[in-house]
Amino acid sequence: MSKDAVTVWNSCLQFIEDNITPHLFDTWFKPIKPVKLENSSLSIQVPSKFFFEWLEEHYAELLKASLRKELGRNAKLVYNIRMENKRGNNPAYTENLPSTKRKKIDYQDIDSKKGKRPELKNPFVIPGIKNLKIDSQLNSNYNFDNFLEGESNRLARSAGRAIANKPGGTSFNPLLVFGGSGLGKTHLAHAIGVDIKEKYPEKTVLYISSEKFTQQFIDSVTKRNNRNDFIHFYQLVDVLIVDDIQLLSGKAGTQEAFFHIFNHLHQNGKQVVLTSDKAPVDMQDIEQRLLSRFKWGLSAELQTPDYETRINIIKSKLFRDGVEMPDEIVEYLAENVKHNIRELEGAIISLIAHSSFSKKEIDLELTERVVSNFVRKTKKELSIGQIQKVVSEYFDMDVDTLQSKTRKRHIVQARQIAMYFSKKMTKSSLANIGKEIGKRDHATVLHACKTVDNLKSTDKSFNKYVEELQLKLKT
Numbered sequence: 001m002s003k004d005a006v007t008v009w010n011s012c013l014q015f016i017e018d019n020i021t022p023h024l025f026d027t028w029f030k031p032i033k034p035v036k037l038e039n040s041s042l043s044i045q046v047p048s049k050f051f052f053e054w055l056e057e058h059y060a061e062l063l064k065a066s067l068r069k070e071l072g073r074n075a076k077l078v079y080n081i082r083m084e085n086k087r088g089n090n091p092a093y094t095e096n097l098p099s100t101k102r103k104k105i106d107y108q109d110i111d112s113k114k115g116k117r118p119e120l121k122n123p124f125v126i127p128g129i130k131n132l133k134i135d136s137q138l139n140s141n142y143n144f145d146n147f148l149e150g151e152s153n154r155l156a157r158s159a160g161r162a163i164a165n166k167p168g169g170t171s172f173n174p175l176l177v178f179g180g181s182g183l184g185k186t187h188l189a190h191a192i193g194v195d196i197k198e199k200y201p202e203k204t205v206l207y208i209s210s211e212k213f214t215q216q217f218i219d220s221v222t223k224r225n226n227r228n229d230f231i232h233f234y235q236l237v238d239v240l241i242v243d244d245i246q247l248l249s250g251k252a253g254t255q256e257a258f259f260h261i262f263n264h265l266h267q268n269g270k271q272v273v274l275t276s277d278k279a280p281v282d283m284q285d286i287e288q289r290l291l292s293r294f295k296w297g298l299s300a301e302l303q304t305p306d307y308e309t310r311i312n313i314i315k316s317k318l319f320r321d322g323v324e325m326p327d328e329i330v331e332y333l334a335e336n337v338k339h340n341i342r343e344l345e346g347a348i349i350s351l352i353a354h355s356s357f358s359k360k361e362i363d364l365e366l367t368e369r370v371v372s373n374f375v376r377k378t379k380k381e382l383s384i385g386q387i388q389k390v391v392s393e394y395f396d397m398d399v400d401t402l403q404s405k406t407r408k409r410h411i412v413q414a415r416q417i418a419m420y421f422s423k424k425m426t427k428s429s430l431a432n433i434g435k436e437i438g439k440r441d442h443a444t445v446l447h448a449c450k451t452v453d454n455l456k457s458t459d460k461s462f463n464k465y466v467e468e469l470q471l472k473l474k475t
């Protein structure tokens, strides 16, 4: 790199810095590296094609003015775009593009010369990039008005409201909402986004499931060779909501991309909202540096709703559907469908359907029948105590022995199997499982689960024990 290019670029930067906000300067100009200066033509390296487009679309005039100041009227700017090479381990390569003087960048022009089809610029198709217009992917049916408050969700709901009033401006960043299935994580995540959009229409809010995020990331690497664009795209949003973040487990590449996105957003005061079916301490195969970031803000649990909240939820659903039900039916439903609000909604829908098909009033008899069918179909959750009992009977020992501190191999293995099934078949946290099985810590339980997984695939007779126990526990 010639020194002149650096000097010229540094002077340009001073000019640019005086003309835009520090945040925009850091985002769009700090990552640029001067490469060479030939005659009056300065080459600069930018991290991706998307970055190049953004500069050209938003800062072409500013760049032109700063360059002219340094190099005179004939000043030219050439972009070196770092392209990642998806073929094998070949190093990244650069693509040179001249700065356009046109208003709009013509992809056909650039790409047709190489006989290539225009590339997708980011995970979503943004027609032109005049304004960052992104479909938020929010479902407006999930809002705060119909997310009923109760003891079980008060903390998470209040934190969500605070965030919606001041996205990025509270200490709840990130907000991690966690809890069991059907307890309202997705609903609350959407409600936060919907409320922000109402209060701050100009903010870019994006809801994404981590499955979709992972798929887009894989496509960006394998099909489109634009991993950097993928990352930059997400770094541009003001509020990022990622549902079921625990599904990034074991996906090292996606986690790394998310890490860069998260850091950028957090450093720039943008809001991140995450949901998960477990607390950070119980997440497996997620990098430590990400887990520690998840804990930076607030982790708020959604618990099983209490009776009163269940009554309120049922009444509110019935009211919205214009259906009336006697109080005793509502109470029966609330008493008997306790652990999952989705199941509670399912029971109400089945009940209404049964009554309209059979043209019968909704009475207690019909409700009992529908709920008993419904509840029978839902799996009964085993307790850790029951699991320990079945496992110790199977290995011919008592529960105290299974929990004891002994290092005898067959007892250690029985204990590890009990921990493994407790993790698999209950919703308890690793910490809780450890506590109940002989006062161990969560790391011991995690180690036990991994050991059982390993032994299952390497030791045939061990695998047979596990399979037989699984059958016993399921019946």
Ligand SMILES: Nc1ncnc2c1ncn2[C@@H]1O[C@H](COP(=O)(O)OP(=O)(O)OP(=O)(O)O)[C@@H](O)[C@H]1O
Binding pocket: 146, 147, 148, 149, 153, 179, 180, 181, 182, 183, 184, 185, 186, 187, 188, 277, 313, 341, 342, 345
């Ligand atoms: N507090 C609440 N008030 C009203 N409805 C609720 C509440 N909590 C959950 N629900 C309803 O329960 C259903 C399930 O909620 P949601 O899909 O958000 O659960 P989840 O925790 O994301 O579940 P999963 O982990 O299985 O995806 C939704 O229809 C939602 O509207």
